[in-house]
Amino acid sequence: MQILTKRSLLQPLCFFCLLLATQSCTDLSVEEFDSVVIDEDGPPAPGEAGQLVDGVYDGLSTFTDQANTYSLFEHPSDELIPPTRGVDWGDNGVWRTLHAHTWDPTHAQVLNAWNTLNQRIYNTAEILAANPSAEDEAHGRFLQGFFMWHVLDLYGVVPFREFGEGVDVLPRVISRSDAIDLAISQVEASIDNLPSAGPGENIQGTKAAAYSMLTRMYLNKAVYKADNPAGPYDHNADDLQKVIDYADMVTDEGYSFDPNYFEIFEAGSDNEPILVSNQGTPQNRWMMTLHYSQNPSGWNGFTTLADFYNAFDPEDPRIGREPTPDGTASSGIGVGFLQGQQVTDEGNELIDTRTQQPLFFTEDVGLAGVPTNAGVRVIKYHPARSGKYILIRYAESQLNKAEAQLRLGDAAGALETVNTMRATRGTPELGSIDLDGMLMERGFELYWEGLRRVDQIRFGTFTDTWDEKTVTDPTRVLFPIPQQALDSNPNLEQNPGY
Numbered sequence: 297m298q299i300l301t302k303r304s305l306l307q308p309l310c311f312f313c314l315l316l317a318t319q320s321c322t323d324l325s326v327e328e329f330d331s332v333v334i335d336e337d338g339p340p341a342p343g344e345a346g347q348l349v350d351g352v353y354d355g356l357s358t359f360t361d362q363a364n365t366y367s368l369f370e371h372p373s374d375e376l377i378p379p380t381r382g383v384d385w386g387d388n389g390v391w392r393t394l395h396a397h398t399w400d401p402t403h404a405q406v407l408n409a410w411n412t413l414n415q416r417i418y419n420t421a422e423i424l425a426a427n428p429s430a431e432d433e434a435h436g437r438f439l440q441g442f443f444m445w446h447v448l449d450l451y452g453v454v455p456f457r458e459f460g461e462g463v464d465v466l467p468r469v470i471s472r473s474d475a476i477d478l479a480i481s482q483v484e485a486s487i488d489n490l491p492s493a494g495p496g497e498n499i500q501g502t503k504a505a506a507y508s509m510l511t512r513m514y515l516n517k518a519v520y521k522a523d524n525p526a527g528p529y530d531h532n533a534d535d536l537q538k539v540i541d542y543a544d545m546v547t548d549e550g551y552s553f554d555p556n557y558f559e560i561f562e563a564g565s566d567n568e569p570i571l572v573s574n575q576g577t578p579q580n581r582w583m584m585t586l587h588y589s590q591n592p593s594g595w596n597g598f599t600t601l602a603d604f605y606n607a608f609d610p611e612d613p614r615i616g617r618e619p620t621p622d623g624t625a626s627s628g629i630g631v632g633f634l635q636g637q638q639v640t641d642e643g644n645e646l647i648d649t650r651t652q653q654p655l656f657f658t659e660d661v662g663l664a665g666v667p668t669n670a671g672v673r674v675i676k677y678h679p680a681r682s683g684k685y686i687l688i689r690y691a692e693s694q695l696n697k698a699e700a701q702l703r704l705g706d707a708a709g710a711l712e713t714v715n716t717m718r719a720t721r722g723t724p725e726l727g728s729i730d731l732d733g734m735l736m737e738r739g740f741e742l743y744w745e746g747l748r749r750v751d752q753i754r755f756g757t758f759t760d761t762w763d764e765k766t767v768t769d770p771t772r773v774l775f776p777i778p779q780q781a782l783d784s785n786p787n788l789e790q791n792p793g794y
Contacts, residue, residue: 368394370748438505475520661763
């Protein structure tokens with residue numbers, strides 16, 4: 297974050313954030329910049345705790361952008377590809393290099409995610425230094441653990457400075473192993489004083505949000521404790537049992553599976569959302585994939601890969617629903633995976649305005665020189681019916697539970713947990729499940745929700761190859777420390793491979 301002295305209350309925006317804004321006209325997100333006024337001869341003075349809490353929750357909007365944090369978690373995975381069509385989405389290769397695993401320490405989005413996430417951690421330190429009430433302190437601890445998890449997962453270390461330390465104090469560097477312990481302890485310490493709230497559009501942390509984050513943290517703890525970030529990983533039985541216990545606590549807070557999968561992402565959803573962003577709409581999620589000729593006119597960007605799409609059982613309702621054209625805005629757009637001939641809001645054949653040919657989405661897609669109609673599009677948030685952007689939802693905690701059961705040797709229990717979800721969704725039940733099947737199930741349920749990279753690393757498939765991705769370098773399980781950060785803090789060391 298910016299630290300301002302009394303002699304310098306007005307500072308220009310960070311050059312690198314301006315650079316990002318010029319990279320693509322397809323970015324609707326505007327990042328806010330917090331400032332703290334300090335006396336040149338004393339420590340910074342924190343603001344009012346309640347207002348600070350609200351401000352950090354507002355900062356969850358960073359996850360709704362199609363770039364930066366979201367892109368680091370999704371683009372390197374096997375479920376999303378960013379094709380360049382002519383010059384569209386070229387952007388000096390920032391998207392292609394993420395998919396191809398050829399990024400380096402100067403990558404703009406690696407830097408922007410680093411700056412934003414670490415800024416949020418510092419903001420939470422300000423909350424805890426502001427003489428907060430018990431509930432505000434709980435929110436500060438929950439948020440600190442939440443953001444710390446993202447940094448340690450992506451970069452393998454967490455730089456940290458207490459709020460009262462001056463700008464001349466270089467942030468100390470917390471190792472990945474110590475950082476996950478600290479993140480867990482902060483979230484666990486928040487539970488007693490967080491509110492207990494059932495399903496709905498909760499814009500601030502609750503007991504269920506803390507329980508759910510803890511299922512994620514404990515499930516991945518073996519990854520963060522490993523001597524080699526690329527594995528192998530030794531899952532501790534006690535940690536796996538905590539995943540199960542915390543997942544059950546989420547259920548006890550009143551959450552359940554929604555029988556209509558796509559209604560989860562619509563306004564008024566009342567079963568599965570645990571934590572949502574209160575800033576704007578999830579419009580980036582449909583704009584980044586819809587074609588120019590659709591209504592609304594999208595940016596004709598990201599698609600899924602043919603192999604990922606074809607892995608679905610055609611009888612699985614999570615693969616999508618056909619549009620129901622009735623002449624109202626966006627009724628010509630279906631939900632799930634959009635493949636084949638697209639239609640207008642009146643049900644007529646939609647024409648690609650660039651080629652004057654019928655708009656037919658093909659399965660095959662590449663990274664460069666791609667036709668305007670190539671690639672299966674993905675719509676979870678429908679433009680006409682979307683709710684708030686979901687950051688945490690119930691199904692993840694239950695899939696975390698099922699995986700923990702399986703890793704503990706309880707295949708029958710894992711199968712029951714998965715089939716309970718499938719039966720509620722109207723999806724054909726499975727006869728058995730193993731680790732390969734569990735990874736596939738997580739993809740079927742959680743696609744494009746920002747977790748695929750984390751799952752692939754834990755299951756050991758992140759170094760495999762897939763369409764347009766041939767790099768198998770195991771050091772890519774971590775992103776590099778941005779060069780700018782290395783230059784400004786000698787306590788940091790670059791990750792291996794960079």
